[in-house]
Amino acid sequence: MGKIMRVNLSELKFKVEEMPTEYQGLGGRGLSSNIIGREVPPKADPLGPENKLIFSAGILAGTATPNTGRLSVGAKSPLTNGIKEANAGGSVAQKLARLGFQAVIIEGCAKELTMLKVDQSGATFSPASSLKGVGNYELIERMKKEHGNKISIISIGPAGEMKLKAASVTVTTPDFHIRVAARGGLGAVMGSKNLKAVIIDDTGCHPVEAKDKAKFKEAVAALSKAILADPLGPGMRDIGTPVLVMMINSFGCFPTKNYSLGQFEGAEKVSGEYMIELMKKRPNAQPSHRCMEGCIISCSNVYTDEKGKVIVSGIEYETIGLMGSNCMIDDLDTIAHMNRVCNDVGVDTMDIGGAIAVAMEAGQLAWGDGKAALSLVKEIGKTDRGIMIGNGCRYTGEKLGVKRIPHVKGQCLSAYDPRGLKGVGVTYATSPMGADHTAGLVLPNPGNPSYNPGAPTGQGGPSQFMQSFMAAADTLGLCMMAGMPLLDPVPQSTLISCVSAFIGESLNEDYLVNLGTPVLKAERKFNNAAGFTEKDDRLPKFFVEEKLPPSGNIFDVPEEEIDSVNKF
Numbered sequence: 001m002g003k004i005m006r007v008n009l010s011e012l013k014f015k016v017e018e019m020p021t022e023y024q025g026l027g028g029r030g031l032s033s034n035i036i037g038r039e040v041p042p043k044a045d046p047l048g049p050e051n052k053l054i055f056s057a058g059i060l061a062g063t064a065t066p067n068t069g070r071l072s073v074g075a076k077s078p079l080t081n082g083i084k085e086a087n088a089g090g091s092v093a094q095k096l097a098r099l100g101f102q103a104v105i106i107e108g109c110a111k112e113l114t115m116l117k118v119d120q121s122g123a124t125f126s127p128a129s130s131l132k133g134v135g136n137y138e139l140i141e142r143m144k145k146e147h148g149n150k151i152s153i154i155s156i157g158p159a160g161e162m163k164l165k166a167a168s169v170t171v172t173t174p175d176f177h178i179r180v181a182a183r184g185g186l187g188a189v190m191g192s193k194n195l196k197a198v199i200i201d202d203t204g205c206h207p208v209e210a211k212d213k214a215k216f217k218e219a220v221a222a223l224s225k226a227i228l229a230d231p232l233g234p235g236m237r238d239i240g241t242p243v244l245v246m247m248i249n250s251f252g253c254f255p256t257k258n259y260s261l262g263q264f265e266g267a268e269k270v271s272g273e274y275m276i277e278l279m280k281k282r283p284n285a286q287p288s289h290r291c292m293e294g295c296i297i298s299c300s301n302v303y304t305d306e307k308g309k310v311i312v313s314g315i316e317y318e319t320i321g322l323m324g325s326n327c328m329i330d331d332l333d334t335i336a337h338m339n340r341v342c343n344d345v346g347v348d349t350m351d352i353g354g355a356i357a358v359a360m361e362a363g364q365l366a367w368g369d370g371k372a373a374l375s376l377v378k379e380i381g382k383t384d385r386g387i388m389i390g391n392g393c394r395y396t397g398e399k400l401g402v403k404r405i406p407h408v409k410g411q412c413l414s415a416y417d418p419r420g421l422k423g424v425g426v427t428y429a430t431s432p433m434g435a436d437h438t439a440g441l442v443l444p445n446p447g448n449p450s451y452n453p454g455a456p457t458g459q460g461g462p463s464q465f466m467q468s469f470m471a472a473a474d475t476l477g478l479c480m481m482a483g484m485p486l487l488d489p490v491p492q493s494t495l496i497s498c499v500s501a502f503i504g505e506s507l508n509e510d511y512l513v514n515l516g517t518p519v520l521k522a523e524r525k526f527n528n529a530a531g532f533t534e535k536d537d538r539l540p541k542f543f544v545e546e547k548l549p550p551s552g553n554i555f556d557v558p559e560e561e562i563d564s565v566n567k568f
């Protein structure tokens with residue numbers, strides 16, 4: 001188990017602590033949510049000094065286990081007002097683990113904009129006033145010049161400095177592209193602490209070793225084989241997450257025109273298959289790219305313009321769904337440019353896509369007007385309209401008097417309409433994180449042919465299982481693409497063998513449930529104490545009342561079944 005670094009920004013001091021008994025065996029989301037649950041008053045102002053910001057490496061970070069380098073960022077969220085964990089790939093978590101840290105806890109608030117550097121000697125602080133208002137892309141270039149290219153960077157853009165509710169936290173990949181812990185406005189928490197960036201330098205450190213090296217090597221080989229055996233693997237490898245566009249569109253669940261249609265007539269033009277054809281003609285484009293060392297799937301990409309200049313890495317399904325079809329925009333270049341601006345200013349593409357769609361519904365701009373949408377995104381943090389949009393979908397919808405606002409607990413839905421994928425709808429409704437597909441994506445599964453995603457009942461159990469599974473995956477630092485092939489007991493046992501060999505204990509087949517479920521309970525307890533009740537575990541009424549064309553589905557899962565999910 002790594003140690004904990006506690007950073008007090010008010011005093012510009014730090015201390016290193018052994019992992020307290022109550023946090024033993026945890027990493028990633030499990031660790032950050034337990035720290036928040038014990039150390040942050042549930043009714044604290046998310047942007048006040050009592051809130052804490054946690055960067056936590058998963059249990060397996062820094063080891064040779066594939067796809068286990070995700071960084072969890074946790075705090076009380078200014079977007080949902082509840083507990084929040086958002087995670088991202090990149091190289092930060094692996095470097096933190098190699099430095100011997102399971103988590104860095106940021107407390108207090110610096111008097112001026114500050115930069116933190118963490119390396120083998122501990123932590124150092126420096127003023128960051130020269131970075132005020134600087135976007136993430138320029139910040140990364142400046143940091144590389146100053147600190148060399150062996151570092152990793154956590155940073156916020158101007159949106160985080162301005163404490164906008166949809167502000168994100170950005171991390172770098174080994175080749176200095178951007179990955180984003182996007183959801184829940186955690187960039188605003190970082191901004192409220194006057195922390196512009198954290199540099200992680202693990203020079204001189206070694207990989208994290210397993211307790212039982214021989215067994216670990218064997219288990220890693222078996223786990224890699226299990227992940228690569230996934231039938232969806234080739235699609236993810238060759239096309240990445242945009243492979244989902246045509247699939248979800250064919251299910252009639254692709255969010256279109258602010259969730260008023262389930263199929264988009266421009267779907268093919270924003271599909272993964274179309275994207276790959278475009279990339280073949282463009283210099284420097286990479287249809288397959290890995291966001292972290294040790295990834296064996298490479299679902300990311302590097303999207304370039306016609307001249308070969310990088311626009312963004314990577315363009316993902318969720319961004320295409322929320323900034324594309326949901327706004328009726330059918331041009332990948334426009335969506336890629338909107339994505340880049342969001343990464344630079346530091347906001348969540350999903351909540352911003354949701355905000356633009358509700359602004360379109362309010363008549364502020366025309367459906368499908370990509371030029372106007374891009375120009376609006378460029379206003380984020382600069383004009384009144386840009387500040388409104390930067391505060392996300394719910395804020396924008398309420399400000400403009402829109403009735404149909406697709407959010408739960410203040411967070412915009414992901415790119416799966418819950419009327420056709422009702423298990424996903426139950427997850428949106430009941431997750432302590434607010435609407436979020438990564439909290440428990442329930443999709444049709446060839447391994448479970450009896451599951452019907454459109455049936456009104458039989459959704460609570462699969463959602464509960466997936467929420468617990470994802471809480472465990474997020475605690476291990478495992479990426480979702482590598483987690484999905486491990487849902488069944490046989491492939492899952494290879495992951496459990498890795499953890500067993502790593503910690504030198506023999507874990508049983510219930511390990512993941514026993515890891516994930518208590519994390520959900522701790523998060524639920526925090527949210528209850530913050531004032532949430534079962535009434536907050538509901539989808540917006542229009543999903544229950546409006547039939548979704550072309551299927552005619554409504555979200556009709558009974559409330560008792562929704563509420564059963566959190567009766568552990």
Ligand code: SF4
Binds near residue numbers: 067291295300482
């Ligand atoms: S599969 Fe995709 S998200 Fe997962 S580690 Fe690889 S590139 Fe990152």
